Amino acid sequence: MKPDRHWSSTFRYALEGIVSSLRTQRNLRVHCVVAVLVIIASIVLSLPVKDVAVLLLVIALVISLELVNTAIEAAVDLAEPKWHHLAKIAKDAAAGAVLVAAVFAVVIGLLLFYEPVTRLLGL
Numbered sequence: 777m778k779p780d781r782h783w784s785s786t787f788r789y790a791l792e793g794i795v796s797s798l799r800t801q802r803n804l805r806v807h808c809v810v811a812v813l814v815i816i817a818s819i820v821l822s823l824p825v826k827d828v829a830v831l832l833l834v835i836a837l838v839i840s841l842e843l844v845n846t847a848i849e850a851a852v853d854l855a856e857p858k859w860h861h862l863a864k865i866a867k868d869a870a871a872g873a874v875l876v877a878a879v880f881a882v883v884i885g886l887l888l889f890y891e892p893v894t895r896l897l898g899l
Contacts, residue, residue, distance in 0.1 A: 797846045804842045807878070811835045814885060821892040831888060834881040841877050845870040 797804050814835065818828050848870040856863045 801846050807838055807842055827888045834884050838877045838881050841874045845874050
């Protein structure tokens with residue numbers, strides 16, 4: 777059967793990919809829970825709009841890279857079901873990209889939340 781080429785189908789396929797990844801990828805679920813908590817904290821602490829925009833950008837980056845990592849892992853598993861050193865390199869590099877983004881997201885979060893949290897705690 778020929779795939780549906782209507783432009784609205786691309787959104788449906790993308791949502792199917794996100795939902796499928798959320799169902800199967802624990803790390804993606806963790807990133808999403810943390811993202812929701814960070815967004816709630818930014819609202820509670822009344823972070824400036826620019827700071828919230830930066831937070832949303834790094835959240836989107838981490839979640840997007842986690843989705844790309846999932847896609848790479850699935851494609852590699854499909855292409856080479858047995859262990860292969862090149863498959864390991866591809867999977868490890870994709871996971872490394874997520875790790876780099878997540879570490880920098882934490883650093884950015886600490887920088888943006890430091891002053892409002894210390895002010896709230898009276899420090």
